[in-house]
Amino acid sequence: MTVISRALAAVVLLVAGLGLAAATGSDGQAAARRPHVVVLVLDEFPGDSLLGPRGRIDPVRYPNFAALAGDSTWFRNAYSVYDSTTKAVPLILDGRLPREGSEADTRYHPQSIFTALARRGYRTVSREEATAICPPRLCRGAPARRPAILPRLGHGREERFGRFLRLLRPSRRPTLWMHHALLPHGPYLYLPSGARTRATARDLVGGMNGVPGFHDTFLTRHNEQRYLLQLGFVDRLIGRLIRRLKAKGIYDRSLVVVTADHGISWRPGVETRRSVSPANVDELTPVPLIVKRPGQRRGRVSDAYARTLDVAPTIAAVLGVPLGYRADGRSAFGRAARRSRTVRLTTRDFGSVVRISGRRWEARRHAIVRRRLREFGWGDRGLYTGIGPNRGVLGRSTAGLARAAATSVRATIADEAVLRRVRRASGVVPAQVAGDVRGGRPGGRRAIAVAVDGRIEAVGWSFHLDGDPVEHYSVMVPEAAIHDGHNRVEVFEVVGDGAIRPLARS
Secondary structure, three states: OOHHHHHHHHHHHHHHHHHHHHHOOOOOOHHHOOOEEEEEEEEOOOHHHHEOOOOOEOOOOOHHHHHHHOOOEEEOOOEOOOOOHHHHHHHHHHOOOOOOOOOOEOOOOOOOHHHHHHOOOOEEEEEOOOOEOOOOOOOOOOOOOOOOOHHHHHOOHHHHHHHHHHOOOOOOOOEEEEEEEEEEOOOOOEOOOOOEOOOOOOOOOOOOOOHHHOOOHHHHHHHHHHHHHHHHHHHHHHHHHHHHHHHOOOOOOEEEEEEEOOOOOOOOOOOOOOOOOOOOHHHHOEOOEEEEOOOOOOOEEEOOOOEHHHHHHHHHHHHOOOOOOOOOOOOOOOHHHHHOOEEEEEOOOOOOEEEEEHHHHHHHHHHHHHHHHHHHOEOOEOOOOOOOOOHHHOOOEHHHOOEOOOOOOEEOOOOHHHHHOEOHHHOEOOOEEEEEEEOOOOOOOOEEEEEEOOEEEEEEEOEOOOOOOOEEEEEEOOHHHOOOEOOOEEEEEEEOOOEEEEEEEO
16 A cells, blocks of 8 residues: 555545544434434414514414424425315325325325335334324324314314323434324314313304304404414424423434424405415415424524425435335425425315415415404514404403493303312313303394403404304403402493493303
């Protein structure tokens, strides 16, 4: 060996040694091993709901989403290519366009990110809520057919998320953990603290979050308010996920992906909130997509038009693993996603295609965000106080307000007994006050104010559901206004310049 050859060999050995040291160094030996993968799919979640006034994730209202994005790549123009869960979730897991007549199971989706990673030695831990894409040979106990969704929406969503978190633990074998959480999808009963407004999923006014109430503008805004409160709870779950991964020492060396299947429309006077059309494409399509690569510590924002269809190909590309089949999606980090400036998706019945230019789509989305910030605020202000009439009475003592002449109109308070014996430690904080109004003229409505212990905490309009002659009301009072023990809740009609007329008292 010549002197030059020996010198080159020494350099090669030195570089190799430095590379090995880096691979086994500070980031949990991430480069020396195949990284773990964590995929969380949320449900019915327009990603623009997270935005504050500067177009960034609101760090006060949604601190854990903001923290995750701070370590990740946040695709702020990500969008869904289908509007229904049983086809929108499978396309996330296999990167293939939905087909008419297909079902959400392995008969129609035999290959997916599950099978691609399994071929490379990955262990799979999957918790699917509305699909059955992971083959039972890879996921022990996995059903062969998709489970029914409605019973899972009705109970156990938080508990199932908790069980999924307990499955996240160190493993010598690289692992894919996947969970589909049916949140922030309704029914809306969670508050940002984690408390529930009622013990069961049944709404205090039956049908108030369904088609019979879509025509009413205030009720639509009230339900959007409840959705935003539940989104605060989802942020809390994201915090639990991050803390679990860090506590188990697998956060840095994992590929973490958080996304959702589709959005939801909050336009009043519609027949559906969930079927995409040219009128609601700006609400049904935007979804969150946050991708933290293994070892990534610095956040970046991408304007690429990444699609839910691109999630599986993105995972494969980051890991350097071939999917093993032809996918319709592409890596969100690739050139095609960066160059795309059109949103395109098929309608639920496969009868037509909705298409919109990126410039128009973004402009319409920005208008929706401005409307939401105007009505519900941002940070720690506005979520409880931005909608409803007579907002000037909020925070005022009932003793200081003029009294209107009494009438025969009276109201009821749903679950009134719960307000008289609140125990916050039980996890139920009855911050939603709702009921019926009796004795008013048919089809009429009135301005409502609700006081807790003599202080006005919420205002709203009463409403009628289609086909229901009964007048109803529902408002959200701040969670902090509800205390242990007996809460003296009073319901008033507000008339004239702010005079109040008693309707009900707990």
